[in-house]
Amino acid sequence: NNCGFSGRKGDLYTSESGESLRAILSDPLTGTLMEDAMILPCGHSYGGSGIQQILRTKDCHTCSLPVSEDSIAPNLSLRLAVQAFKREEEFHVNNLSKRRRERYEQGGKGDFGDSTTATTTSTDRQKRKTNHFPFAVSDRVIIKVSTNPVIPMKKKRDQGNKRTPQRFYNREAVITAQCMNGWYVVKTLDNAESVKLQYRSLAKV
Ligand SMILES: [Zn+2]
Incomplete structure (x- = not known):
């Protein structure tokens, strides 16, 4: 027994x-x-x-x-328990397809230069993705300290340098033109120097 x-x-x-x-x-x-x-x-x-x-x-x-x-x-x-399990399962399925879609979009629209930045969360990226043009011409902005990774020399030649030159950090500027893919031409307020920067490098004043 x-x-x-x-x-x-x-x-x-x-x-x-x-x-x-x-x-x-x-x-x-x-x-x-x-x-x-x-x-x-x-x-x-x-x-x-x-x-x-x-x-x-x-x-x-x-x-x-x-x-x-x-x-x-x-x-x-x-x-x-079954209801909870089904919710979990749906959540995971949605999450998976969302991640796949994001990866696809990223591949389709090209490298923005910070796709490897570990600090950029996926929700962060998604939020930014929906609005490439958060600024309008003549908006006043602050040039942010670049968080982009240093791009190796070979890549730099292929893609252009996407890091904001250090002398522009934290300076106030005004948008003078809007370009493709979220790029803006801005002019610094103090010495009227023009520079082309992406929207991620800028913040509203
Ligand atoms: Zn039984």
Whole structure:
């Protein structure tokens, strides 16, 4: 008896740890998520479709304990768990496709020079992506300290230097022209020096 008990326990452990959460939350008979979970007196649960089958055979599919129709009750906590699991799953799927879309857009529109900046979070990037032209001509702006990574010499030649020259840091300027892809020509207020900078290098005064 003792042997049988420990063997059974071992089986349970193996199957539970080996199965995915989705499998655990799914009806053992039909394999569908138990959104309408019902619990039998033996403690095993089934979804609505599995219960129909249990009521025909009148015993638990898992442990063979006899089942009568009025001994079945809804398993409310399991239903909640299934709902939570479905939300999580949807969230992950959405997140995944969003990330894929972002990567695609980034590839399509070319390198902005800071795609490798670890400090730029994906939501940050997304926010900026939606508005490449946050400024208008004659807006007053502050030239920000560049956070772009230093681009190696070879790349620099291919793409142009996207780092803001240091002498412009924290100086006030006025937008004089708007160019492609979020680039602006700005003129510093103190000595009227013109420089072409991307919108990320600028902040509204
Ligand atoms: Zn059972």
